[in-house]
Amino acid sequence: MVRIGKIELPEFPLLLAPMEDVSDPPFRAVCKDKGADLMYTEFISSEGLIRDAIKSRKKLDIFDYERPVGIQIFGGDEESLSLAAKIVEVTNPDLLDINFGCPVKKVALKGAGAGVLKDIDLMVRLTSAVVKSTSLPVTVKTRLGWDDNTRNIEEVAERLQDVGIQALAIHGRTRTQMYKGSADWTLIGKVKNNPRIKIPIFGNGDIDSAEKALEYKNRYGVDGIMIGRAAIGYPWIFDEIKHFLATGEHLGSPGIEERVGVARKHLHKSVEWKGPIVGILEMRRHYANYLKGLPNIKEYRARLVTLNTEEEINSVLDEIIVRYEGYSFEKTPIELINYHENCPVD
Secondary structure (H helix, E strand, O other): OEEEOOEEEOOOOEEEOOOOOOOOHHHHHHHHHOOOOEEEOOOEEHHHHHOOOHHHHHOOOOOHHHOOEEEEEEOOOHHHHHHHHHHHHHOOOOEEEEEEOOOOHHHHOOOOHHHHHHOHHHHHHHHHHHHHHOOOOEEEEEEOOOOOOOOOHHHHHHHHHHOOOOOEEEEOOOOOOOOOOOOOOHHHHHHHOOOOOOOOEEEEOOOOOHHHHHHHHHHHOOOEEEEOHHHOOOOOHHHHHHHHHHHOOOOOOOOHHHHHHHHHHHHHHHHHHHOHHHHHHHHHHHHHHHOOOOOOOHHHHHHHOOOOOHHHHHHHHHHHHHHOOOOOOOOOOOOOOOOHHHOOOO
């Protein structure tokens, strides 16, 4: 069993990474159904919360069926992060996470997200301020360092543990790498195997198959794995990894009825949470991912992204089930969709 404060997670938990414009409550609902053990909100600006920005406040929405769930905030100012932590605590999440990993310019070059990696002393002060401002367990998500010359995650882990964080998730790239190349888990393993480190260490980056999850679990000894891009359009990744770790056998690929069924639930939750206009518009980005691999699917996708009612969309989804009944999806590596412009954490 893995513990974060009073939160009890199963042995070797699988975490859903917080991804901007992706990991909202509808997406989290389908990932929870398919085996995610701990999930996070999209990252929320501390300044936005303090200004009472509508979009930032909306991201605080969490539901009991999601638990355990963490709210993630970012910022580069101690006072703002402290005030944001107090606002977050009122919404009663299970934990509060600080984002020191987002590499995009609009965040990092303003001294937040991965931008804080340039100043480890500041990172420690910001983290300490949040820990002192809330009774929630505080965790951190970060990267190996700013660039190849400052891969200082071992020092960061020790110092953040010393000021009171209760778990650390590490993405195996530097900020300058963005999402290019392969994630390097070597330093993640060194952090986990540091005798000074007592908190759970979660590895993140490029996990796209059950085999890789098992390999990295054994090779690096991490306490769990955080999955981001591989879950987009394929929330089954969580159940598949769990089944493989437990039995050494693969689950069969979900068939067309199951894929469409999950897409329907995602759509319904989106409409339920955001309303019929925004919910349908924002769901459009997901259809291609759920239907990936189907031959000659372009025509159906084109229709799905032009329809404006849930009933019309469900009618097209019914057509897709009939058209592809019995289609056998090949078991191929999941493509890691490049969502870096929206700053996912994987």
